Amino acid sequence: MVANALKPMYSYYQRHAGKTFIVAGVGPSLKGFVPPKGVVTIGVNDIHEHPNASFVPDYLWIVDRTSSFVPERLERMKRYPNPTFTFLRFEASWKKVFPKTVLCPLAKARKSQLLEWIDPTGNMPQVHHIGAGAPYGGVSLAGFMGAKKIGLIGADFTDHPSFHKQLDEVRLRWSELTSFLRGKDIDIVTLSKESALNSPDVMEYQSADEFAGRPSASAL
Secondary structure: OHHHHHHHHHOOOOOOOOOEEEEEOOOHHHOOOOOOOOOEEEEEOOHHHOOOOOOOOOEEEOOOOHHHOOHHHHHHHOOOOOOEEEEHHHHHHHHOOOOOOEEEOOEEOOOOOEEEEOOOOOOOOEEEEOOOOHHHHHHHHHHHOOOOEEEEEOOOOOOOHHHHOOHHHHHHHHHHHHHHHHHOOOEEEEOOOOOOOEEOOOEOEOOHHHHHOOOOHHHO
């Protein structure tokens, strides 16, 4: 039963091999951001309805149960037209909102809050740390789909009180993921200069223009 439920997810393995991805949270840096043409985009939760967003992502990554959203918000989420991914254990609740929800395998790992996500070949483990923010899982999904380069936007950790108390832990988990991805020859940068992840020991900052290969405004 579980294996059958996961078949649709496995069909996305390396689907966009070698592509550039944008993974978007809903932090302040998302406002006004327009993804470069030709990139694959992954957003979190109901980003397509968020006032900071100016685009509809190619894929949606949901990390919460439906009970975390008020009914009005769930109704708005139904407008999302593209594939939606969530955890296997949330199947019953999200299938009612998104009939074509793609389920992701997760298993408890070690002694921390880590959840380990294994690809179909069994040799590329990726971890989703439930205390490091929704975009963390979106980045894992991008790697699973074959990303060569990932730009992170809207993952600022500057406007959420719960993250202020655990910023050191958040940075540590993101640093681990950055190191893991680079070990697989996958590059990741933050496109937010103000992000708490913009740190030499976590990940490098790159402007949106530089990431897209466009000349910056100061160079024109």
